[in-house]
Amino acid sequence: MQTNSRATRREWTALAVLMLPLLLVSMDVSVLYFAIPQITADLRPSGTQQLWIFDVYAFVLAGLLMTMGALGDRVGRRRLLLSGATAFGAASLVAAYADSAETLIAARAVLGIGGATLMPSTLALVRTMFRDAGQRAKAIGMWQGVMVAGIALGSVMSGVLVEHFWWGSLFLVNLPAMVLLLVLAPLLIPESRDPRPGRFDLLSVPLSMAAVLPLVWGLKEMPAEGIRLPYVASVAAGLLFAALFVRRQRTAASPMIPPGLFRGRGRTFGTAVSLHLVSSLAMMGSAYFTTQYLQSVLGRSALEAALWALLPSVPIGFAAPLATALVRRGLDRAHVVAVGFALSACGYGLLALTGTDSLWLVLAAAGALACGAVVIGAQLTDLALGTAPAEKAGTASSLLETGQEFGGALGMALLGSIGNAVYRDAIPASAPPEARETLGGALAAARHLPGRAADTLTATAREAFTSGMHTAALTGAVLLLMAAGVAAKALRGVAVRTAKTPDEPAESSLSGV
Structure with missing residues (x-):
């Protein structure tokens, strides 16, 4: 058991170990982007099965986050982490050598179960290992950066591996990391659980x-x-x-979710979860447009688009540490979070200025949005976990991550629907029906038209999509500026728990090996 509030080299080494499952779980969200054609040719799934191969992982992950977070508080977060790593590794092996669509769907579902245990467990263990507020903020900033980077890296790794190996290699890369986690976690990571969990x-x-x-x-x-x-x-x-x-x-x-988390001091926790949801809404809403813009408006290949999309991730590594340093030097966290929202709003402002050939402007917009999201995510995660009782770290982590999933889905639904409505209004009624539905449908229809008609439809569809992106971007910017105002007011002067406070019971079952 850690005898003082300052983390040592052992805890920082343990953090590096915890980054392994986090990176892989976040990468698995996007790792099939370029593998679907090979999988389709090999396993011959139906249209419905193809959708489930792609989506079942995220659905199971989202559906079980709260359950697994609460379970970890009761049975032990390290124990749940190791169980999840075992399931994740076994399912990766089955997925890599799946000989039917049904087997791959089942394996992806088990991967989702494993991911739902790994994500809240890693964040909860960060909360219990790093009791000093400053060190915890730094660790959470690193955690946030790795998670965002993993999503971007997943699509690139998909393209590279599929180009040189068979699609099953996408899952085999999980195995060495999971084996390493299973070996090192019992040596480096202390067990922790709620001393008075009650019945499940x-x-x-x-x-x-x-x-x-x-x-x-x-x-x-x-x-x-x-x-x-x-x-x-x-x-x-x-x-x-x-x-x-x-x-x-x-x-x-x-x-499962104690109402006390949202009462009294917990009102700050609820505010942090809600603002984090808004940030996720903005980030995923923008990704819905920028990924299509790079491929369908600029005409880049899928792998080229993924490689270009990595560029905005470069400044992420500096954003969270800088924000943490500013808070440590006395700047009110409310102002830092508000600036993060304002920065993301500027990203949307740049998107609203794009034309149909604005690669660098789109990349700058994506970079501003990503940096703002990482600043917001790191600060709000630290605030939420710092104000929640340590014995409920797993539950608190799972609520944050469930809110993130909701925010992402809501961002695509709200901003995507706005953009699509503008797009459909801008496409002439004489265009083929599929062209009026989506930009992809328009480009497909244009391939069956004679030269001048094809060029006209392609140009019209790209202009319409860009106009829809402008309207959605302005909507997103307004939402983010409103969130900045809420953060500046609601979080003003709020502090987090440090090593131990009178209202935080001592953690039990914290032991090494």
């Missing part, structure tokens, strides 16, 4: 999944398919189960 409320598990999964699915489908009855019904069902889930947490003797 089993009814909350299906209620939470019934709330999260329909909401995420409906919100993610709306931008591409439009606001249709099945998706609206899915969102409505998710909201209904969300209300039942909240009621259960208020009335259960031992709830």
Whole structure:
């Protein structure tokens, strides 16, 4: 057990070990971007199966985050981390050598279960290992940067590996990291759990999944398919189960999510989770447009687009440490978070100025958005975990990450739907039906038209898409500026817990090996 509040070399080494699963889990969100054609040729999935191969990982991950965070508080975060790493490694091996679409879908689902155990466990263990507020803020900034970088690296690694190896290699790269984690984690990472967890409320598990999964699915489908009855019904069902889930947490003797997290001092926790959701909304909403812009407007190949998309990730490594240093030197965290929102809003402002040949302007916009998101994410994560009781670190981490998933889905639904509405209005009624739906549909239709007509449709569709991006960007900028105002006011003067405070019970079951 750590005898003082300052972390030693052992804790920093343990943090590096924890970065392994975090990097792989975040990479797996985007790792299939370039592998789908090879998988389709090899396994011959149906259209529905192809969608499930791609989406089941994110859906299972989102649906189980709260359950696994609360479970880790009860059974031990390190134990859950090791269990998740074992499942993640085994599922990666099965996925790599899957001989049917059904096997690959099942393996991806188990990968989602493993990811749902790994993400809250890593963040909760950072909270319990780093008790000094300054060191914890630095560690969380590194955690945030690795997570954002992993999503960007996943698509690039997909393109490189698929070009030189078979698609199963995308999953085999997980194995060495998971083996290393299983060997080193018991030696370096202390176990921690809630000393008084209470009974695990089993009814909350299906209620939470019934709330999260329909909401995420409906919100993610709306931008591409439009606001249709099945998706609206899915969102409505998710909201209904969300209300039942909240009621259960208020009335259960031992709830999965203690309502006390959001009361008193916990109001700051709720504010941090909500603002983090808005930041995720903006980040994923912008990614919906920038990825299509690079490929379909500028005409870059998928791998070229992924490599260009790495460039805005370069300044991420400096953004979070700089923000943490400013807070440590006495600058109010509220102002730092507000500046992060303003920086992201500037990114959207740059997107609103783009034409149909504005590569560097789009990259600058993406860089500003990414830096702002990392500043916001690092500071709000540190604030949320610092104000939540240490014994509820797993639950607090899972709520932050679930909010992030919701924010991403909502960003694509809200901003994507706005952009698509502008796009459809700008496409002439005489255009082929598929051209009126999406930019990709227009480009596909143009390939079957004679030269001048094809050029006209392509140019019109690209202009329409860019106009839709402008409107969505202005909407996103307004939301971010409003969030900046809320952060500046609601977080003013808020401090986090340090090593031990009178209202934080001592952690039990903290032991090395």
